[in-house]
Amino acid sequence: MMPGYKEQKYDVAIVGAGMVGISCALWLQRSGKSVCIIDRLPPGESTASGSSCTFADYACIPINSPSLPFQAPGMILRKDSPLAIKWNYIHRMLPWLAQFLANCRPHKVTHIIDALAVILSHAESGLMPLIEDAYATDLIKRRGCLYLYNTAKGYEAARPDIRTRQERGVSLHEISAGEIYDMEPNLEHLFHRGVYFDKAFQFLFPGKLIKRLTAHFVTQGGTFISGNVSEIESSEAENIGIIYGDKTIRADKAVIAAGAHALDLLPWLSGKMPLDTERGYHIMLAGSKTGLNRPVGWAEKGFYMTPLVNQIRIAGTVELGGLQGNYTEQLLSYLEKTAKQALPGLGARESSWLGFRPSMPDALPVIGPSPRDKNIILAFGHQHVGLTLGGITGKIVASLIGGEPTPFDISPYCPQRFQ
């Protein structure tokens, strides 16, 4: 028997203990449910652990945009670009790409921005109670985030998006080159203008945070099971069966928070639910002499530079290439070479990482009951902002399962939008 396994039926079983799954577990536990969470990885090793570490409540501008279909081909063909494709996978992604392009039309983009802005505006209220309960406030640092532009053209092109964020209530300050270097004196003087998001913050170690949240969940009576789930039995019988190895967990409700792997467990949604992945990379560079005070995004280059202890993490890029396959050295070199233009004192590359953003073609998460079985709740597809949105997703899922009103209208995120 696996450690932690108890022969009992739970109110709720959750598959996936990433930021989304553990947040669902904690909110459900707070609402009085008996909860079990199962993951094949140890706590803290999910996608968030390699992220850019930003609480990005300003991130309501999706990658979808009316101009992207015209810019993307050139970006893909360039060697020094944060966008890449694995050509041997792309035929499998055609339905996703077709829907992605359809979601680049102006009225669709406006809908996405509105829907992202609403859920992001509730992100902090979904996350902080969990962090405070778990005594984990030492794992966040409130010094805002910077988003910088090295060309006047890049900045001018971004102005409509900056206005859009302001109109949606994002707190930001447009700053001059002088102000940038006052805030980040170690940056090379190549930036023209920037935006300071003062309410954003940094997760110091997202993996450690998830570990701490999981430990708190267990201390409060929750069950963590280590196992690879192979099947979800529907609730047509008395309750739901979550099968892993030769064991079955029984629960009244199941939450599928398995990130980019969620469809492996939901074969009946295959072809109907366009979940795929935007692969993203990070490299860790020795950086003790080249400190930054906060995460710094370089807008034109598509990555963040985030200070961690004695190292700087350079994280970002989008590679369309599925869940298999090797690292693309070209993207790692691109991150290293370009980051060293901004921070020439950076040292050697100490490690590299590849992670799988769970992404829907309309850049919105999927949160709500499965179209086939109302007792199976879907909670995935948080693309570039799952670390930020995990907490509020958990709060929504707990309201749905508790039969209570959700904190706001969640229809833009409902699974049925793809049926």
Ligand SMILES: Cc1cc2nc3c(=O)[nH]c(=O)nc-3n(C[C@H](O)[C@H](O)[C@H](O)COP(=O)(O)OP(=O)(O)OC[C@H]3O[C@@H](n4cnc5c(N)ncnc54)[C@H](O)[C@@H]3O)c2cc1C
């Ligand atoms: C380079 C990069 C930078 C990023 N930076 C940021 C950022 O700064 N801020 C931000 O908000 N977001 C960021 N993100 C996005 C964020 O990391 C993801 O959206 C988020 O981590 C997704 O969380 P999740 O819980 O849905 O999925 P995951 O973190 O992928 O967790 C899913 C879990 O399910 C488990 N699982 C899957 N299938 C099974 C199975 N069959 N049986 C058992 N367990 C299973 C997996 O082991 C995994 O632990 C970034 C992503 C990348 C790649």
